[in-house]
Amino acid sequence: MKTRIKEYRVKHKLTQEKLAEVVGVRRETIIFLEQGKYNPSLKLAHNVAKALKTTVDEIFIFDDSY
Amino acid sequence: MKKRRVFIAIAITALIVTIILISVKAYYVAIALIVGTLIMGHRELWSLIRRRKLPPIDERVRENVNKSIRNGFIFLVTALAFLMLPFSIRLIETPNTVNVLGGLFVSGGMVYLLSYLFYDRVEPRLGERGLRMLRIFLLVAGISLAAGIISVVLHNVIYGLFIHFFGADFWDRSGVGDEPVFFIIALLSVVAFAVGIIGSLVMFFKGLFSRSP
Secondary structure (H helix, E strand, O other): EEEOOOHHHHHOOOOHHHHHHHHHOOHHHHHHHHHOOOOOOOOHHHHHHHHHHOOHHHHHEEEOOO | HHHHHHHHHHHHHHHHHHHHHHHOOOHHHHOOOHHHHHHHHHHHHHHHHHOOOOOOHHHHHHHHHHHHHHHHHHHHHHEHHHHHHHHHOOOOOOOOOOHHHHHHHHHHHHHHHHHHHHHHHHHHHHHHHHHHHHHHHHHHHHHHHHHHHHHHHHHHHHHHHHHHHHOOOOOHHHOOOOOOOOHHHHHHHHHHHHHHHHHHHHHHHHHHHOOOO
């Protein structure tokens, strides 16, 4: 899974820490999400997308072959 | 507030256990406990020092804790049985309780830390088939453990019961010596246990060191 969280975060001039605070998670969780190492729940994905003023399918890119 | 109370309760418990361990001169176990607690709580401690508040317990942390509790529990129980087996069949004549408990504590703690730190990396890399294999190996270890304990207990109970009802020389008169069935099952379960644990560790490390999907 690839994500565009970092791209959107930078666009909104948010730090990982600030985004984590807005979403209500730890900074490490944001790091894992940005690196595509953690599959979030639908709720968390929705919250991240909402914080970045976009949609879930815009920031989470799923490889169909996998 | 609730989080802070839980954190303080865990810290005080760890402190009390450490003092008890030092008082019984189990220094290396105490050190392992301190190091383990610091590794597990370093983010919380750092956050308390820097921002005077605890970080949130989000879904990732909750998932990791749940998985590590489950894995740690499985390992601890299997390791306990593995250590109890030689006691029961008297392979170890002079067991040092503190050393045995220390070894158990350290090995259980290591697996607990490994799964706490790396499970979320291992899980997606293993894939469905790999996870199924891991589950099978853990089940083999768990079942063999249960079989081992039950066999050892039944072995002793049946041995004792027959002596109680038929006299002290029953096993000599029977010609089969000691009651052998459960004894053999107990021994075989050690092999199955070893296969289960080694298989689980192989799968775990395979997931840890393989490339991302």
